Amino acid sequence: MTTLSPRERRHLRTKDAILDAARQIIREQGADGLSIRAIAERIEYSPAALYEYFGSKEEIMAAVCGQGHERLTQAMTAVDPTLPAPEYLMAIGQAYIAFAMQNPEHYLLMFTNPAFAGSPEDIGASDSSFTLLLAAVQRGLDEGAFKERPTYGLMQMAYTAWAIVHGIAMLRLTYLTNYDPFDFDTADREALRSFTSGLKK
Amino acid sequence: MTTLSPRERRHLRTKDAILDAARQIIREQGADGLSIRAIAERIEYSPAALYEYFGSKEEIMAAVCGQGHERLTQAMTAVDPTLPAPEYLMAIGQAYIAFAMQNPEHYLLMFTNPAFAGSPEDIGASDSSFTLLLAAVQRGLDEGAFKERPTYGLMQMAYTAWAIVHGIAMLRLTYLTNYDPFDFDTADREALRSFTSGLKK
DNA sequence: TGTACATCAGTGAACGCGCGTTCACTGATGTAC
DNA sequence: TGTACATCAGTGAACGCGCGTTCACTGATGTAC
Numbered sequence: 267m268t269t270l271s272p273r274e275r276r277h278l279r280t281k282d283a284i285l286d287a288a289r290q291i292i293r294e295q296g297a298d299g300l301s302i303r304a305i306a307e308r309i310e311y312s313p314a315a316l317y318e319y320f321g322s323k324e325e326i327m328a329a330v331c332g333q334g335h336e337r338l339t340q341a342m343t344a345v346d347p348t349l350p351a352p353e354y355l356m357a358i359g360q361a362y363i364a365f366a367m368q369n370p371e372h373y374l375l376m377f378t379n380p381a382f383a384g385s386p387e388d389i390g391a392s393d394s395s396f397t398l399l400l401a402a403v404q405r406g407l408d409e410g411a412f413k414e415r416p417t418y419g420l421m422q423m424a425y426t427a428w429a430i431v432h433g434i435a436m437l438r439l440t441y442l443t444n445y446d447p448f449d450f451d452t453a454d455r456e457a458l459r460s461f462t463s464g465l466k467k
Numbered sequence: 468m469t470t471l472s473p474r475e476r477r478h479l480r481t482k483d484a485i486l487d488a489a490r491q492i493i494r495e496q497g498a499d500g501l502s503i504r505a506i507a508e509r510i511e512y513s514p515a516a517l518y519e520y521f522g523s524k525e526e527i528m529a530a531v532c533g534q535g536h537e538r539l540t541q542a543m544t545a546v547d548p549t550l551p552a553p554e555y556l557m558a559i560g561q562a563y564i565a566f567a568m569q570n571p572e573h574y575l576l577m578f579t580n581p582a583f584a585g586s587p588e589d590i591g592a593s594d595s596s597f598t599l600l601l602a603a604v605q606r607g608l609d610e611g612a613f614k615e616r617p618t619y620g621l622m623q624m625a626y627t628a629w630a631i632v633h634g635i636a637m638l639r640l641t642y643l644t645n646y647d648p649f650d651f652d653t654a655d656r657e658a659l660r661s662f663t664s665g666l667k668k
Numbered sequence: 669t670g671t672a673c674a675t676c677a678g679t680g681a682a683c684g685c686g687c688g689t690t691c692a693c694t695g696a697t698g699t700a701c
Numbered sequence: 702t703g704t705a706c707a708t709c710a711g712t713g714a715a716c717g718c719g720c721g722t723t724c725a726c727t728g729a730t731g732t733a734c
Contacts, residue, residue, distance in 0.1 A: 271698090272697095272698095273697075273698075273709075273710095276710095277709095277710090280710090301686075301687065301688080302687080302688060302689085303686075303687070303688085311710095311711070311712090312711065312712050312713070313687095313688085313689085314689080314690080314691090314711075314712070314713080314714095315710075315711050315712075317689075317690085318709085318710060318711070322688080322689085323687095323688065323689090377637070377641060377642060378579060378641070415657065417650075417653045417654070417657060418653075418654065418657035418661075421648060421649060422649060422653075422654040422657060422658075425638075425651075425654060426631075426635070426654060426655070426657070426658030426661070428634075428638065429631065429634035429635040429638050429658065430627075430630065430631045430634050430658075430662070431634070432634040432637060432638055433629075433630035433631050433632070433633040433634020433635065433637065434627070434630040434634065436578070436633060436634065436637050437626075437629065437630050437633055440578060440579070441578060447622060448622060448623060449618075450626075452618045452619075452623075453618070453619065453623040453626060453627060454627070456616065456618060456619035456623060456627070457623075457627030457630065457631075457662075459665070460619075460627070460662060460665030460666055461631070461658075461661060461662045461665055462665070463664075463665045463668070464660070464661030464662055464663070464664040464665035465661055467664070472731090473730095473731095474676075474677095474730075474731075477677095478676095478677090481677090502719075502720065502721080503720080503721060503722085504719075504720070504721085512678075512679090513678065513679050513680070514720095514721085514722085515678075515679070515680080515681095515722080515723080515724090516677075516678050516679075518722075518723085519676085519677060519678070523721080523722085524720095524721065524722090
């Protein structure tokens with residue numbers, strides 16, 4: 267790893283400041299409120315200055331998404347891997363949901379923006395958070411904790427496990443804001459338990 | 468029910484044409500592509516003409532959302548209510564997902580647009596599709612097919628059941644377009660079975 | 669049935685706005701000798 | 702250490718664009734008598 271010159275360090279710091287500003291704007295005003303001009307205003311630069319760091323607005327959004335995927339994977343990796351498979355699956359699910367709640371701007375940009383969705387690589391082995399999920403389900407199958415069916419194997423189980431945490435995250439972030447008749451975290455845990463227990467037979 | 472004058476009929480027909488055009492545009496270009504001008508062009512009117520029918524762009528979007536909620540409720544109501552509670556719950560879940568797949572523009576506008584989310588009434592008794600879901604879970608509890616826990620009762624079960632179908636719908640519509648390594652419908656059915664069977668204990 | 673008038677449905681042009689991006693420029697920082 | 706020059710980081714003004722909405726208008730449709 268080469269050491270960086272002061273100039274390079276400053277460059278990276280400014281780049282980070284741009285991404286931070288972008289995240290804050292999305293958090294406060296939604297993705298529609300994000301504009302080059304708003305970012306520039308927040309970091310007290312002229313709009314044109316941002317083009318020294320990113321080629322376009324789209325590049326900035328892609329960078330924020332990339333950051334989000336990294337941090338999501340990190341949060342899931344922090345889960346204790348020595349847990350029994352069903353508990354481990356539940357725990358990474360809870361970590362996933364917690365990440366979404368704590369980083370709504372990241373999560374919504376990652377999964378709401380049509381521009382960053384739908385390419386096969388995203389769900390394939392290269393997408394590391396999904397890879398973690400696949401491994402968790404595989405372990406459950408190997409250890410006999412989950413039972414396969416002809417039409418419900420590794421991929422299907424992982425896909426539906428993803429769907430449930432994604433559904434919880436999206437509902438809470440987009441539809442159930444300002445609504446809390448009960449403790450969501452507890453209900454979510456029960457939902458994961460219910461779903462996971464269903465994988466056993 | 469009063470009969471309508473030809474003028475009133477024509478008015479309603481044009482109103483419908485506006486909503487249809489709006490839905491098609493969202494379908495083809497996403498919600499961001501929706502504009503008064505685009506709708507006007509599609510129905511071969513001047514942009515200003517739309518203000519004869521709706522007060523603002525927002526009113527048009529709200530009307531499309533309203534249509535969507537109606538149709539979703541209709542689709543779920545069409546499910547055979549004489550099915551045993553667990554099968555009934557699965558069936559309305561499948562109807563929910565099928566609606567989203569067949570009406571992506573409705574579904575995405577309803578659940579993606581921040582402007583139409585988050586008011587308590589939306590999840591309360593007034594939202595009829597959620598009411599259907601609540602009734603289904605209640606039946607399962609009454610019949611002893613589902614078992615309550617201290618932290619996982621009627622509302623929690625309904626909320627998480629909603630989350631799972633919502634997650635499936637959103638994933639398929641926004642992230643897994645152009646990706647089909649297996650039959651989603653089959654996997655979805657298994658997921659609902661797995662989740663529902665988990666409600667029994 | 670004919671006529672006078674009111675209402676309705678639609679047009680075309682214009683408004684002000686915020687946007688992403690470009691471009692010529694300038695002063696500051698770093699580099700070579 | 703001093704000087705000449707190249708590169709870097711940032712500015713300010715302007716571009717063209719598409720947007721929602723308003724407004725004065727006009728011809729068509731409906732209504733009253």
